[in-house]
Amino acid sequence: MFVAYLSTPPEGTGKPIYKPSPKHDPTSGWGSPDPIPDIRTGQEVLDTAYSSSKTKQLYNYYDGKLVKFQPDTVSGWHSYEVANAAKEVPADVLRQMLDDGKITKAQYKNFIKNK
Numbered sequence: 001m002f003v004a005y006l007s008t009p010p011e012g013t014g015k016p017i018y019k020p021s022p023k024h025d026p027t028s029g030w031g032s033p034d035p036i037p038d039i040r041t042g043q044e045v046l047d048t049a050y051s052s053s054k055t056k057q058l059y060n061y062y063d064g065k066l067v068k069f070q071p072d073t074v075s076g077w078h079s080y081e082v083a084n085a086a087k088e089v090p091a092d093v094l095r096q097m098l099d100d101g102k103i104t105k106a107q108y109k110n111f112i113k114n115k
Contacts, residue, residue: 016049016058016069018042021078032080035065046077050097052090059093061102066111086114 018039023031036042041062046069049058058069058077066082066089082088091112098108109115 016046016071016077018046018069019072019076019078021072021080023078032083034079035063035067035081036079042079045079050093052093054090054092059089059097061097084114085111 018036020034020036020039020042021031022028036045045060045062045067046058049060049069051058056071059082060067060069066085067079068082068088069077069079071077085094089111094103094108094111097103098105103111
């Protein structure tokens, strides 16, 4: 089962709240960089994120980048840029982004092939 936009949070998590992680800070972090510039933007991108029954993570496309949201606690979610779309983002999520006009057909093909 696929939910295009997150209208209700995944079972048991309550309302998802964006909480950036210092690990993904583009200037001082050591993990994959977080392309989200501020908490307000992060919450907006999280609120419209895509889900898949195949993973617990949520996904979105922001500022030319695929973003993955990872749950931290009962209600906290942090984000980071997807490094390998073909391995990290379920195909049904990319297909729904394409169907919704969030990404183009060329982008979809490139993401599936990780180009």
